[in-house]
Amino acid sequence: MNVCCLLDNSQVAFGVDLDLLKTSTPFPKAIETCLKGMVYSIEDIFFQFNPKNRPFIKEVREACRLLRTTGAQWIHERKTAMENGDDVPKDILTQIIKSAGQEDSxxxxxxxxMLDNFVTFFIAGQETTANQLAFCIMELARHPTILEKVRQEVDDVIGLKLDISYDDLGQLIYLSQVLKETLRIYPTAPGTSRELPEDMVISGIHIPGGCICIFSSYATGRMEKFFKDPLTFDPDRFHPDAPKPYYCYYPFSLGPRSCLGQNFAQMEAKVVMAxxxxxFDFTLVPGQTFDILDTGTLRPKSGVVCTVSHRNDKK
Incomplete structure (x- = not known):
């Protein structure tokens, strides 16, 4: 599933066909290596100073170099095409370049x-959506009643249509609730951080300026203080008439520095899940642990192993 999402993001967001299903590519491995490097450096501030970690640090730097070099090449090729008046896709890469071009110099x-934005979208877009879909399938397979309800909605809205329109997505309200509830329990980006520009007092605690504060969306999403029976998978928490969970639910972060690809990610997950x-019908293979692995993004530790079959009523 990760490869499929990387394929989709590359084509839709950047107009690049990596041909991942036919050829091997270093991109998935490079992305995973970068994310691991980020996690290790956050967990241990002295990680880079330990001599035994030098081979891995070199591997992380090479992975970062590959992604940035490739990104710079794609940006240069697209900018050249735009300057030459060629037809270019109206995708995210074009928008990034146009936004940068509005600067005087x-x-x-x-x-x-600009390259930072490109690499951020390229990395975050493939891993997080793939893992959200995996967790969603896992929870639906564990809750047959919820699965039947969301499947009925999909049947009512989409029926036998091959293509899903933008208007169709707006009518898949319960599916949106299912996906949001998935991110509450399993926020694929489990936290965010902010550097305080000046001293602040929060809940009576003095925090000096210059400190980096880490906020865990994984922890807040599972707190009884904010969500009743927090470990129960209940999409009705996000019913349109339900109280909004302000400042305790932020799978895409909050504020002006929130995830730049959140709208794209939500539509992508909705289309694929629908x-x-x-x-397809899917059932979980017995004996799975449902453990979670943190590699910079959260993922099912042993994957989600299902028996999959075509739906009989969709022939």
Whole structure:
């Protein structure tokens, strides 16, 4: 599933066909290595100073170099095409370049910032959506009543249609609730951080300026203080008439520095999940642990192993 989401993001967001299903590519491994490096450095501030970690640190740097070099190449090729008046896709890469082009003059720092946005979207977009879909399938298979309800909605809205329209997505309200509840219990990006520009007092606690505060969406999403029976999978928490969970539910972070691809990610997950529910039946293979692995993003530790078959009523 990770490979499929990377394929989809590359084509839709950047107009690049990596041909992942036919050829081997270093990109998935490079992304995983970068995320692991991030986690290790957060968990241990002295990680980079330990001599035994040098081989892995070198591997992380090479992975970062591959992604940034590739990103710079794609940006250069697209900018050249735009300057030559060629037809280019109206995708996210084009928008990134157009937004940067609105500046009076592009500095080296501006170019690096544009490349940062590209790499962020490229990395975050494939791993998080794939893992959200895996957790969603896992929970639906464990809750047959919820599965039947969301499947009925998909049947009512989409029926036998091959393509899903934007208007269709707006009518898949319960599926949205299912996906949001999945991210509450399993936020694939389990936290975010902010650097305080000045001293602050929060709940009577003095925090000096310059400190980096880490906020765990995984912890807040599972707290009884904010959600009744927090470990129970209940999509009705996100019913349109239910109270909004302000500041305790932030799978895409909050504020002006929230995830730049959150709308794309939510539509992507909705489309893929709707097509799966439309076309397939799936049941969990017995004996799975349902353990979670943190590699920078959360994923099912042993995967989600299912028996899959075509739905009889969709021939």
């Amino acid at each position: 592009m500095t080296k720092e501006d170019e690096e910032f 097509k799966l529910l439309q076309r």
